[in-house]
Amino acid sequence: MASLLAQFAELLAKLEPRVREAFEAAIADLRNGVQIRLLVERLERQDLDGAIEALNLDPAAYASFRMVLNETFTAAGMLQSSNIPQPPGQRVVFRFDVADPAAQRVIRQVTADRVTNIIETDRQAARSAILSGFQQGRHPNRIALDLAGRVGKGQNQRTGGIIGLSGPQEGYVASMRARLLSGDPAEMAKVLEMTRRDKRFDRAISKAIRDGKKLSQDDVAKITGRYSDRLLSLRAETIARTETGMAVMAARQESFRQGLGKTGYPEQAVIRKWRHGGGGLEPRLLHIQMNGKTVQGLTEPFILPDGTRMMHPLDPAGGARHCARCTCDLELNVDYSWGLT
Numbered sequence: 001m002a003s004l005l006a007q008f009a010e011l012l013a014k015l016e017p018r019v020r021e022a023f024e025a026a027i028a029d030l031r032n033g034v035q036i037r038l039l040v041e042r043l044e045r046q047d048l049d050g051a052i053e054a055l056n057l058d059p060a061a062y063a064s065f066r067m068v069l070n071e072t073f074t075a076a077g078m079l080q081s082s083n084i085p086q087p088p089g090q091r092v093v094f095r096f097d098v099a100d101p102a103a104q105r106v107i108r109q110v111t112a113d114r115v116t117n118i119i120e121t122d123r124q125a126a127r128s129a130i131l132s133g134f135q136q137g138r139h140p141n142r143i144a145l146d147l148a149g150r151v152g153k154g155q156n157q158r159t160g161g162i163i164g165l166s167g168p169q170e171g172y173v174a175s176m177r178a179r180l181l182s183g184d185p186a187e188m189a190k191v192l193e194m195t196r197r198d199k200r201f202d203r204a205i206s207k208a209i210r211d212g213k214k215l216s217q218d219d220v221a222k223i224t225g226r227y228s229d230r231l232l233s234l235r236a237e238t239i240a241r242t243e244t245g246m247a248v249m250a251a252r253q254e255s256f257r258q259g260l261g262k263t264g265y266p267e268q269a270v271i272r273k274w275r276h277g278g279g280g281l282e283p284r285l286l287h288i289q290m291n292g293k294t295v296q297g298l299t300e301p302f303i304l305p306d307g308t309r310m311m312h313p314l315d316p317a318g319g320a321r322h323c324a325r326c327t328c329d330l331e332l333n334v335d336y337s338w339g340l341t
Helices: 004-032 036-044 048-054 059-081 101-110 112-135 140-148 167-182 185-191 199-211 217-263 285-290 316-323
Strands: 270-275 294-296 329-334
Touching: 004 059, 004 217, 004 329, 036 048, 036 140, 048 112, 059 101, 059 112, 059 217, 101 112, 101 217, 112 140, 112 167, 112 217, 140 217, 167 185, 167 217, 185 199, 199 217, 217 316, 217 329
Parallel strands: none
Antiparallel strands: 270 294, 270 329
C-alpha cells in the first residue's frame, strides 16, 4: 500500500482539477452576469460604487467551488482518520465527523471565508481598473468591456475581462494597455518582455513600433484581453493548488484532534513534522529550512525563520507569501509513551 503522504498526494491530484474547474465556472458566471448597460450608465456618471454594484459580484456564484472544497475537506479528514496510529493494547475505531461543531468552524474558514476574500479581491481589482480607465479618459463602454470581457464571434460567454484576476494581475493588464496605447516606441517595446503575453501579437506590435504608429483601440483590446485570459488561467491554477491544499491540511489537523479525543491521551502527545514538498522551480528558502522540523503538541504552532507562526503548511495565517502554490506536507503521529516515567 502507498504511504500516507503518497495517498494524500494522489487525493490532491484528483481534486485540484475539480477545484480549478469550479473556480473557472464561477468567474464565467460572474462575467456573464454583469449588467453591461447599467454598468455603462453608472460609469458615465462616474458613480464608482454604483458601477461596482452593477458587476453583481455575488458570493453565491462560488457555490460549486465551495461544494468541492467541502468534499475535499471531508475526503481528507476521512483518509487521515483511517490512518491514526492505534494506542498500544487497544483497538479504537477512528471516524471523521464533519458535522462536529469544531469541524464546521474550520470548514467555514476553508470555504465561506476564502470565498469572501476572493470576492473582496475581485472588488478591489475592479475598482482599480475603473479608476485607471477614468484617469486615461477611456470611454465608459470600453471600461465596462474591459471589466466584464467581450463576447467574440461564435462564443456564448465573455473572455478577456478583469473579473477574476488578482490585484497585481489587474495592474499588469493596466500596464500593458497603457503601454500599447501610448504610441511611445520604448513603452510599447516593454510589452514584448511581458512573459505571459500571447506572442502571436508580437509581429503587429513590432510593426507599429517600426512605423511609429499607435495600435487601434480594438487591437489593444484583443491583445490585453488575451493577456488577461492567460493571467486568469494562472490564477485558477494557483487557487486550485492553494485552496485544495489548505482544505486538506485543515482537515488532517481536525481529524487528528477528533481521533486523539477517543484515545484519552492529551494533545501534548502529538508530534507534528514539517515536510518540504520541493516547491517546483522556485522553492521557498524558509520552507526548505523548515524541512524535518517538529513541534510537540497538536496546537503548538510551527515558528518559521521569519517569525511567522503556522499550525501547518498552507495555514492561512502564513499569508500568500507562505501559502500560494505551496507543496509542503505534514506528518502527524502520537507518542503513546507520553506521561510514562
